[in-house]
Amino acid sequence: MTDLSRLVEFQAKQASPIKSHWEAMAPLVTKAIADSGLTNNPKWAALTPKHREIVGKLVRELKQHITTALSELGLGSGATGADFDAPVFYDLQQLCDFFMPNRIQLEQANDNKIAGYVATLQMRLSRLLADGRYDFMTRVEKHDDPLGTYLRAVMGADPTKDNDSSDWPAAANYREQTKNHDSGPSVTIFDLSLIASDVxxxxxxxxxxILFDFAVRSDPRARHPLLLVLEEAHRFIPARHDSNGGGSRSTAVFERIAKEGRKFGISLLLASQRPSELSETVVAQCGTVIAHRLTHESDQALRDCPYFG
Incomplete structure (x- = not known):
């Protein structure tokens, strides 16, 4: 018991994200020692009913703090909310260097093969973090409500909520760009021309x-109508060519938007010089088609297909 007390008191003096929990556990152990009179006696003696009651209470209290601390570190089940798909901000570098190794160590008590199972995942994550082309997604500066701030910027609302002390990294740039803007509907342009094709x-x-999930979660439904315009759409929504009907992640996302987005207030406008290379699922959902000169035979055949009849 005294060894446990020294350990907890030592940890309570160290700087850590869960220091408050160590500080709360230290007096619990000290009180349990005082109440029970237990010491590190080399002569083993059976615990009395009173001892068992005190130790049992201590274990329950320590377990509560430990569970809460693990959740705050992202290592416990308590860190997962009711919605498993709800976006939560966390540092990917910490995930790779700290959270994942610690979680693996915990799980190895039940499955000693767990490290082998996730070795490939760890390697892929490390390679992703080392790829500078992904820095705009993997090296996001930590600030208050990053996803909400980003969505406000996309929707044309002030990401800083008109707060001069906002810690959003691009606050000054946003104010400079919008100081002469008028109110009303806004247009947000994503320039992806310099992004490598494999990214x-x-x-x-x-x-x-992100935009579809935002539309789905809007209450009331379709409160924030969105029109996504995809220039050179065949690059983002290519047709599925493999025998299993599989396609790119991007194709799967935009096919779902095309099929389900209208009831949530999100629509698609596609512009392409090669419509035959577009996903058939998305083309089938097109309600209005404006066709200019088409020279390729497959593109002409698509123009005359029953989808547009």
């Missing part, structure tokens, strides 16, 4: 999913 799929899939 583009992940970027567009992420943008589409």
């Amino acid at each position: 583009l799929e992940n970027v567009t899939a992420l943008l589409g999913r």
Whole structure:
């Protein structure tokens, strides 16, 4: 018991994200020692009913603090809310270097093969963090409500909520760009022209999913109508060519928007010089088609297909 007390008191003096929990546990252990009179006696003696009651209460109190601390560190089940798909901000570098290794160590008590199962995941995550092309997604500066701030910027609302002390990294740039803007509907342009093709799929899939999830969660439904305009749409929504009907992540996201988005207030406008390369699922959902000169045979066939009849 005294060894436990020294350990907890030592941890309570260290700087850590859960220091408050160590500080709360230290007096609990001290009180239990005082109430029970237990010491590190080399001569083993059976616990009395009173001892068992005191130790049992201490274990329950310590377990409560430990569970809460693990949740705050992202290592416990308490960190997951009722909605498993709800976006939560966290540092990917900490996930790779701290949270994941610690979680693996905890799980190895039940499954000693867990490290082997996630080795490939750890390697892929490390490679992702080392790829500078993804820095705009993986190296986001920590600030208050990052996802909400981003969505406000996309929707044309003030990301800083008109707060001069906002810690949003781009606050000064936003105010400079919008100081002469009038009120009313806004247009947000995502310039993806310089993004490498092997990265583009992940970027567009992420943008589409964030906007669709935002529309789905809006209350009341369709409160914030969105029109997504995709220039060179065949780059973002390519047709599925494999035998299993599989496609890119981006294709899957925009197919769902095309099929389900209207009832949530989110619509698509597609512009492409090669409509035959577009996903058939998305083309089938098009209500209005404006076709200019088409020279390729497959594009002409698409123009005359029953979808547009």
